[in-house]
Every structure is written in C-alpha cells, then in structure tokens.
Amino acid sequence: MFSQPLLTKLRNAESIVAFTGAGMSAESGVPTFRGDQGIWKKFKPEELANFDAFMRNPELVWEWYKARKQIIAAIQPNPGHYALAAMEKHFKHVSIITQNIDNLHRRAGSSTVHELHGNIERNYCIGCGKHYTNEEIFQQDHVPHCPVCNGLIRPDVVWFGELLPDEEWNNSVTAAEHADVFFSIGTSGVVYPAASLPLMAKLSGAYVVEINLEPTDLSQKVNEVILGKSGDVLPQLLLVVKNN
Ligand code: APR
Numbered sequence: 278m279f280s281q282p283l284l285t286k287l288r289n290a291e292s293i294v295a296f297t298g299a300g301m302s303a304e305s306g307v308p309t310f311r312g313d314q315g316i317w318k319k320f321k322p323e324e325l326a327n328f329d330a331f332m333r334n335p336e337l338v339w340e341w342y343k344a345r346k347q348i349i350a351a352i353q354p355n356p357g358h359y360a361l362a363a364m365e366k367h368f369k370h371v372s373i374i375t376q377n378i379d380n381l382h383r384r385a386g387s388s389t390v391h392e393l394h395g396n397i398e399r400n401y402c403i404g405c406g407k408h409y410t411n412e413e414i415f416q417q418d419h420v421p422h423c424p425v426c427n428g429l430i431r432p433d434v435v436w437f438g439e440l441l442p443d444e445e446w447n448n449s450v451t452a453a454e455h456a457d458v459f460f461s462i463g464t465s466g467v468v469y470p471a472a473s474l475p476l477m478a479k480l481s482g483a484y485v486v487e488i489n490l491e492p493t494d495l496s497q498k499v500n501e502v503i504l505g506k507s508g509d510v511l512p513q514l515l516l517v518v519k520n521n
Contacts, residue, residue: 278510279517280501283458286484288521290457292370295361296474297507300463300489302379304355304508307348311465327437335420335429342397342432346411349379349397357462358385360511367518372452376464376471378434391449393441393471395434404428441470453478462488462507466495475499 287293299309310316324330324337331338362385365371373382373390378397382390400409402423409430414421421430435441449471453459459478466472475495479485485499488510496502503510 278503278505278513283484283486283501284517284521286458287518290368292372292452292455292457293364293368293460294372294374294452294456294458294478294483295364295460295462296453296464296471297373297375297377297382297462298464298466299377301357301375301507302352302355302377302381303463304357304506305352305379305381307352307377307379307381309463311467322437326434328439331429331431331436339420342434343415346397346414346432350411352379352381354381354385355508357507357509357511358382358387360515362386363515364518370452370455372448372456374449374452374471374474376468389452391445391452393435393445393449395432395442397432397434399433400430401433402426402428402430408433446470449474450477453483454481456481456483459483459485460488461485461495461499462511464489464493466493 299307303309308314308316325341358381361373365388371389373387375382375390375392376394378395380396380398398411400414401407404423404426405428407423407425414430422428423430453474454477456478459475461475475485476498487495487499487502488507489504490506491504492502
C-alpha cells in the first residue's frame with residue numbers, strides 16, 4: 278500500500294503534517310458535508326452556517342448547533358485519530374491542521390492542532406467576546422444570551438464568508454511550509470483558503486500524500502494518492518513507520 282519513495286521520505290522526515298477534513302471523522306460517526314450522504318444535501322449552508330442567517334433566525338441556527346454538539350459529544354476518536362497522535366513518538370514535529378470542529382484530534386491525544394474552522398466545544402458572546410462552555414450553553418433554554426452584556430452567544434466556528442482565525446491560519450501556513458511529508462486526509466479540498474495548504478506545502482518541498490476514499494480535485498497535483506478509509510490506512514502507516 279505504501280510506495281518506496283514515501284517510505285524513504287518518512288525515514289528521513291523530521292516534520293510531518295496531517296491536514297484533515299470531514300472524512301477523517303466519518304468513521305467516528307460524524308457525517309461529511311458533501312457527497313450523497315453529506316450534510317449539505319439535507320440542509321442549506323446559507324440557512325445555517327453564515328452570520329446573516331444567525332442574525333435572521335438564531336433559534337434555527339441554535340437548534341441545529343445544539344443537536345450537532347450533542348452528537349459530537351457522544352462520539353469517540355477513531356483509529357485514524359489515534360494513529361496520528363501516536364506519530365508524535367516517531368517524528369520530531371507532528372502538526373495537525375484540521376478543518377473539523379469536532380475536537381477529536383485533541384481527544385485522541387494530538388498535542389499540536391491548528392483548528393482552521395473553530396471548535397464546537399467553544400462559544401462566545403458577539404457583544405463582549407466572553408467565552409462560554411457547552412455546559413453553560415445547555416443550561417439556557419432556546420437561544421443563549423450573555424449574562425454579562427445580554428449579547429447573543431454564538432458557536433465558535435467559522436461560517437461561510439468569515440475569515441479564518443489569524444493565528445491558526447499563520448501557524449498552519451508555517452507548518453505546511455516546513456513539512457517534510459504532508460498528508461491531506463479525508464477532505465474534498467474545495468473550501469478555500471484551507472484547500473490551498475497541500476499545494477503550498479508541495480511548493481515548499483514537501484512530499485504530499487492524499488488519503489481519501491476517492492480521487493478529488495487535488496489528486497492530480499500531489500505526489501501520491503492512497504485510496505482507502507483513513508481509519509484503516511493511518512494505523513497501517515503507523516505500523517510501517519514503527520518498523521521503517
Ligand atoms: N476516509 C477517508 N476519506 C473519506 C472517508 C474516510 N473514511 N469518508 C469520506 N471521505 C472523504 C470523501 O471522499 C470526501 O472527499 O472525505 C471528503 C469529505 O469532504 P467534505 O464533505 O467536502 O468535507 P471537507 O473537505 O472537510 O469540507 C471542508 O466545508 O462546509 C465546510 O466548514 C465545512 O470544514 C468543512 C469544509
């Protein structure tokens with residue numbers, strides 16, 4: 278399953294980056310966004326995942342996010358997440374850059390996680406910026422409001438049309454530019470600017486490997502494509518790294 282050039286690159290690598298999307302968490306039971314079973318087939322992003330929609334109908338947006346928070350709180354990291362976390366024993370630097378908001382990389386034990394699209398376990402007041410935990414959110418009925426300034430509280434996730442958090446983005450670019458081997462895992466690679474990272478890494482000299490169930494727009498541009506489930510491929514890769 279793993280090519281000789283990849284094994285050689287891994288043997289000499291100091292810095293590994295894993296750039297992950299919804300496919301990474303699919304085997305934990307989090308639905309992906311695109312494709313036949315994707316979330317955006319059933320719900321419209323313009324009604325749920327943008328700021329104007331939130332201001333227009335905070336009840337609907339909060340109903341959806343409270344349901345997603347409950348689903349995500351009940352699931353567990355899968356063998357793919359654990360394999361990435363275990364890579365830290367074998368390389369000097371391992372960075373995760375994730376588009377996922379589900380916190381599963383941290384829960385699996387990864388220590389350097391750049392969250393490009395936020396984290397569903399966090400919330401903040403759009404009036405004064407104060408942060409709130411999910412526990413505090415669930416204590417309030419309906420639409421949560423800030424006890425300090427009475428502003429609306431929103432989930433700390435990046436919606437369509439919003440800028441990525443500066444620090445997370447800058448750290449992701451730095452990690453991509455310093456990667457020896459860069460894995461793009463379980464992402465359709467269509468949402469920018471996140472989707473530009475694999476090519477940034479390649480331009481900076483990384484060996485770029487895509488792991489996905491099926492080919493994507495990125496496949497033609499990377500050094501190597503491994504077709505399969507990330508929850509199968511990554512544990513096998515870890516075994517190879519251990520013995521390489
Ligand atoms: N293993 C590997 N790849 C998988 C698996 C799996 N078990 N299951 C699905 N995939 C692949 C699909 O083939 C698809 O290419 O994961 C990809 C998921 O793509 P999307 O649903 O488009 O998710 P993602 O790329 O993360 O979306 C980016 O879009 O709506 C937004 O903000 C949201 O962060 C998200 C962004």
